[in-house]
Amino acid sequence: MTPALETRNLVRRFGGLVATNDVSLSIAPGTRHALIGPNGAGKTTLINLVTGVLVPSSGSIRLEGTDITRLAQHKRVARGLARTFQINQLFNDLTPLETIGLAISEYQGTGGEWWRLTGSKQAVLDEAADLLETFKLADVMYARTMTLPYGKRRLLEIATALACRPRVLLLDEPAAGVPEGERHEIIDIVASLPREVTVVLIEHDMDLVFRFAERITVLVQGAVFTEGTVEEIQADPRVREVYLGEASE
Numbered sequence: 449m450t451p452a453l454e455t456r457n458l459v460r461r462f463g464g465l466v467a468t469n470d471v472s473l474s475i476a477p478g479t480r481h482a483l484i485g486p487n488g489a490g491k492t493t494l495i496n497l498v499t500g501v502l503v504p505s506s507g508s509i510r511l512e513g514t515d516i517t518r519l520a521q522h523k524r525v526a527r528g529l530a531r532t533f534q535i536n537q538l539f540n541d542l543t544p545l546e547t548i549g550l551a552i553s554e555y556q557g558t559g560g561e562w563w564r565l566t567g568s569k570q571a572v573l574d575e576a577a578d579l580l581e582t583f584k585l586a587d588v589m590y591a592r593t594m595t596l597p598y599g600k601r602r603l604l605e606i607a608t609a610l611a612c613r614p615r616v617l618l619l620d621e622p623a624a625g626v627p628e629g630e631r632h633e634i635i636d637i638v639a640s641l642p643r644e645v646t647v648v649l650i651e652h653d654m655d656l657v658f659r660f661a662e663r664i665t666v667l668v669q670g671a672v673f674t675e676g677t678v679e680e681i682q683a684d685p686r687v688r689e690v691y692l693g694e695a696s697e
């Protein structure tokens with residue numbers, strides 16, 4: 449089966465530092481895949497290469513079999529690749545309904561009209577309502593985003609990425625900064641998205657990683673250290689040494 453996402457011998461240098469070192473990954477369609485590794489291992493750099501924020505020094509990237517290595521960021525989005533960022537990047541003055549409605553309209557190429565026709569496009573409203581329901585935001589859909597609890601804002605970020613109807617969704621620490629009790633909810637909602645969406649998650653919290661992932665890639669110093677199922681990674685003493693040991697210090 450053609451992988452949903454693939455990198456081949458991907459390299460990215462920053463001066464003398466090799467932040468991504470010959471990374472070859474193959475992620476099957478529908479998988480919940482986690483990318484872990486100690487601080488500075490190159491996780492965010494890898495996501496930045498895949499999404500087109502950074503240009504690789506060498507190597508290639510394929511989305512559903514098509515080479516996207518040189519494609520502009522927005523064209524990757526149009527081909528089904530979406531991401532969220534580590535930092536909150538929402539419009540604080542809009543409501544969740546307006547935010548999602550705008551994202552759906554943008555994706556459909558009618559973003560400019562959204563402001564004039566607010567609330568008048570039933571198809572957009574229906575799709576927005578579905579997403580707000582899935583992300584447990586229906587009860588706050590008319591509230592200003594700035595008034596929402598942080599966990600709800602993070603859910604809104606992911607729902608906004610979903611509005612672009614991605615087939616591959618990349619999440620960079622989506623539960624970072626969220627209180628302990630709400631972190632599971634975010635990860636569980638993401639894990640239960642339809643299988644048409646392949647999800648790649650960067651996460652430091654091992655409890656969340658093991659709860660979410662079917663496969664895990666461990667990066668160390670820019671290179672793939674090992675890859676396997678949750679059980680394999682949990683049982684690998686070398687991983688414990690480089691990562692889990694560090695995390696429990």
Ligand SMILES: Nc1ncnc2c1ncn2[C@@H]1O[C@H](COP(=O)(O)OP(=O)(O)OP(=O)(O)O)[C@@H](O)[C@H]1O
Binds near residue numbers: 462487488
């Ligand atoms: N724009 C840049 N210029 C120079 N060096 C960079 C740049 N971006 C990242 N690096 C370096 O590349 C290495 C990998 O960084 P990266 O942020 O990808 O790691 P990470 O695994 O995401 O780390 P963390 O878990 O701390 O977020 C680090 O040594 C970092 O300092």
